[in-house]
Amino acid sequence: MTTLHDQSGMTKQEIEQGSQFAPKFDANGLVPVVTTHAETGEVLMLAYMNDEAIKCTLATGEAHYWSRSRQELWHKGATSGQIQRLVDMRIDCDQDAIVIKVLPQGDGGCCHVGYQNCFYRRVTQDGLVEDI
């Protein structure tokens, strides 16, 4: 089982180049997570994990997040069938952002609005334009 360490007491070099997994959580105990498709590389969504969600994700091999709107652990796909099978988890230099690669199950969707991913609108000079 992967151990989560505490950044306090670690040096900058240990955090940035060491092998201790020590996510830096924000004031709400969360870290942002970029979810990408393991086969296409596309960014599917951005969500948040707390300590428990990280542990559940690693233990089960399926993405778990912290739902900020419902304030509860969120096993992605538990109701929709859009389970995200974990392929890879990475953390950035200062350990305050995570990227996961997943294989979406069910109908392959991800976004609650009904799109394959959440970033279906491009920002243009005239506002947002759907572009999928």
Added chain:
Amino acid sequence: MTTLHDQSGMTKQEIEQGSQFAPKFDANGLVPVVTTHAETGEVLMLAYMNDEAIKCTLATGEAHYWSRSRQELWHKGATSGQIQRLVDMRIDCDQDAIVIKVLPQGDGGCCHVGYQNCFYRRVTQDGLVEDI
């Protein structure tokens, strides 16, 4: 010039499916931004923009962020040469996360630790392992 709207007063449908660009900023006035390489699709970094950084990015075609450590507008690459030329900006369903596609200039790097991108370590059962 792209106008930034205020989400308050907009319906859920207007926010999720409309054409008004209305980023939802957090308590610190920031929105997380996933920066990807326009050619390879790889996730380079995760940073934050405020209202001004979004406007500067769109106006200049070069990524600007808000530096949380320095508490100032951060024109990425202004000192390192690692300017990020903007190719595309997208916003997600509830407009609280942005993805940009960029072409890194200078030596093509991105991360202050010296790697091509910030996600150079994989989370494994034995802790973090460098994997670039």
